[in-house]
Amino acid sequence: MNAAITITGLGKRYRYGGARSSGNLREDLTAWARGLFRRDGRSRPTLHQVHEQRLDASPEYFWALKDINLQAQPGEMLGIIGPNGAGKSTLLKILSRITPPTAGRIEYRGRLTSLLEVGTGFHRELTGRENIFLNGSILGMSRAEITRKLDQIVAFAEIEKFIDTPVKFYSSGMYVRLAFAVAAHLDPDILLIDEVLAVGDLHFQRKCMGFARRLRDSNATVLVVSHNMFAVKAMCDRVIYLRGGRLIHDGDVQTAIGLYEKDSHLEIAPWAQGILGTSDASKCPIVFTDVRMLDEQGNPRTVFEFGERMRVRLTYEAREPVANPNFCVGFSRSDNVHCCVHSAFVDGLRIPLATGRGVVEVLTPPLKLTAELYTLNIGIWDSEFKRLYSAQVGGNFHVRHALFSTHFGVFYEPAQWKTL
Amino acid sequence: MNAATIISADQRERLRQFLRDLWDYRELFWTFVERDIKVRYKQTALGVIWVILQPLLMSGAFALIFGKIARMPTDGLPILLFYLAATVPWNTFATTVSQSAMSMEANAGLITKIYFPRVVIPGAIVFGSLLDFTIGWALLNGLALWMGHWRWQMVALTPLLLLIQSCAALGVGLALGALNAQYRDVKHAVPFLMQVLMLATPVIYPASRLPEVVQRVLFLNPMAGVVTAYRSLLETGAMDTALVLNSLAIGILLLAAGLWFFRSREARMADIL
Incomplete structure (x- = not known):
């Protein structure tokens, strides 16, 4: 059986105060040229190596994630916990391909979607129906698939009467229901949830968690970033504990929660x-x-x-x-x-x-x-x-x-x- | 089961995945084209009439000021036709370039939350503008017909000229869009840049009136070649093939450079937007 997600040697380097041009070309070139004239027999570094070494040594850069190796199987619900700044959200961002890794690679199979995207890409001027197509395509559904599921989505969202009304006239409840209905009909093979970023009230969060559980039962892989140890304990089979961008623990839930409690004490x-x-x-x-x-x-x-x-x-x-x-x-x-x-x-x-x-x-x-x-x-x-x-x-x-x-x-x- | 998706720090693997994504996300391209067109006309009272009104009013004003008052020569074409032949392609070009330049910022909410090949957005803008162009172009042909200047070559050769125009617009738009994601100064510079570019395109004057040396520099701008070709098609039914091929080469070069520049910044875009 193939793993759903395989992560090898994953790392992400960020710059304090946000990304800018990644460094000074002149400095790189001087360091590289100096290497060319070295006579001690060691191999000469390439310009790329020089650049990497300089950034690693620089106090302006830090590794938000480093040397992450892990696999997740179909049908597994994996919790990701850790103190603030541990790299949990960065990991999800790389997985959802919003930001590229600096090192390493990830290989995953099937369709990946994340619940923090609920409602992204909706356009106020367009009708409910038009938005279902827009949002569905953005999330990776084919038009044929959306057409097939349209009736189900509309029924699930309970907006039959307003399907041809621009969504700017929707109540916020209708809006969230429609957005969630689209997401719920994606049938992803991998689902990412960031509890902190998943907007909505408690009721909506419960709905998301119920959705995640149903998906897991139908053999999808679910990754949950959470601060709620109760939820982690209740839902996850396995927990990853991150601290300072490193993977500290991968395995049983109790140990991971123990680490979290100790670190947050x-x-x-x-x-x-x-x-x-x-x-x-x-x-x-x-x-x-x-x-x-x-x-x-x-x-x-x-x-x-x-x-x-x-x-x-x-x-x-x-x-x-x-x-x-x-x-x-x-x-x-x-x-x-x-x-x-x-x-x-x-x-x-x-x-x-x-x-x-x-x-x-x-x-x-x-x-x-x-x-x-x-x-x-x-x-x-x-x-x-x-x-x-x-x-x-x-x-x-x-x-x-x-x-x-x-x-x-x-x-x-x-x-x-x-x-x- | 679907093929595996690779997320890698390695440039070569990244490029391979990108090319696969372009194919996988082809439907999203059409969805964006549809969205852009629908949204554009949703809350306008005059709707599509704007597409006709814009170049018509602009050409009318040019014809009055430069044709009638300043008595600018028009290469033997009726004054209004002379200006309309330039404003129709120029307007489409200028609109698509400015829209593409803003497109990364305008879609920041999407880009920072969901992955898709970002090039789809400006691509859809350029493609969607073909609708506006076609309407303006029909107007141009109607006017030419009415004034007795219509030639079948107009229909035969427009696709080529349109290709040049689209390549150039996408190339410049991609570069400006990627730059504006990082430096918001670009947004303020674009209207000014478009004005300068319009002066560097023979919209309000005929290229033939410029000295040979200046013309050679002028035709480095592919839109100069496009506009001149439309005018000569209307006048004689022929165009300067060498000139058009030169513009085509520059247009493709611009597109390649724009794509390369955009690609080199695409990955980091979500971090800097």
Whole structure:
């Protein structure tokens, strides 16, 4: 059986601050000419080699991906995870042929399509029908194939009445439905999904994932880039872990998720990077340098029974004095639902001025969260929640209960019942 | 099962894949031609009438200013016909070149998200413009017929002249389109460039009035050969074969150079757009 995708020695070099002309011809020529007059018997480098060596040595260039080797089989769903800047999106971009590799090669069989393309190429002035043909051709369908599937696509999108109306008059819901309907009728052999870039609401994302699962079951290969470890665990048979453009792990899901958790420990939370203007915790005025999840007695734990209390012990370091720091501990579920926050300032802990190193501890009320995987979010605000000093990833923990799963919602609280 | 697709850092493998893609994406070419034509006339009140009005108004204005007032000689042709014979091919050329120059930027949303041979976009623009040209050309023939200047050679030799024009337009358009993807200055320079090019093409004056030396430089511009050929076809039913072949050679050269330049930048386009 042939592999669906074979990647060998793949690398991509980028220039900081965007691509420009790739270097100085004069410098290359001088270095090359110098090589011509060398008499030590070593082979003379070609102009191309000289150019490559100079770019590799230059601090302006970096490898977004390097020495990637992997194979994916038909019927396989492959997760791609890793911290920010690991090269996940670059890998998808090369696979979808938007950007060429700098080194190595990829060979794949069949039709490849990516879900982030939903709706690209639609033209506002054209009708629904015309756009189906336009979008379908752009995504690689033949006109005969589109004609054959037209009725199905229209029915799937539920836009029968508006098929000859220009799409600029469509509601956004109709627009997305039509775009997805075209994509869903592509029958690709390889599907690429970038969860971060796949626009749309939760409902739409679920639809995409359902689509991916159906495709996988019909023997297509699916590659998913995701930050949602819950989804990765639920869907993928195999996970690739990338860090700094290198392939660190290729194999079982649990190991890869473990690596991800270890690497993202105490990292600045993705949502806060924009607000703080940095992804580097050492640049924040006050940060957490350690976090411990403990049970009531003070023993380290990552699995808690429903109704147990949790101690979180936080070590902070203030690089500059911070007045009235408001330490916060929050829980978010693995599908990124933000469940609750405990605020030190709101609960009455006053620290007039934080300087140097210090430790704070919070004992939560009995955990009412339903059984699931949660992420501990730790942050420091000012007392009015106006200024954010730091927001970091504190680690993951499980809540266990035989009955109260997420079918019961976010939390379970007993109520008072009686018969009348 | 389909043949394997190769994504490689190796130039030779990349070229082989590119040639296969050109064939695989041939239907997309027609889809783009259709899209461009449909979109162009969708929200215009006058629609196709613009295609007739544009060269007619332009020739009318030239005829009035340069013919009647400045008394520019017209190689023995009726003044209006003299100008229409030039504005019909020139307008199509100028429009396609400017549109191709903007085409990478205009389709940036597509180019940064989906792969297809980028050359399909300017290719479709040049091909789609043939519709406009045909309408203008029919107008030119109608006017020639009415003025008693029509010759069958007009019909016989137009395909050759059109080929020269299309090659040159695609060649220049490809180069400008690739440049504009990187340097947006090009967008501002194009209208100016087209004006200069129009002066370097005998649109408002007859080439025959220029000194021999200047003519030799002038005919390095393939459009100069094309325009002159149309006029002489209308006047005598013949054209200067050496001149037209010279223009054809330059047109093909321009296309080859444009394609080469475009190809060398095509791969990086998504990164710089």
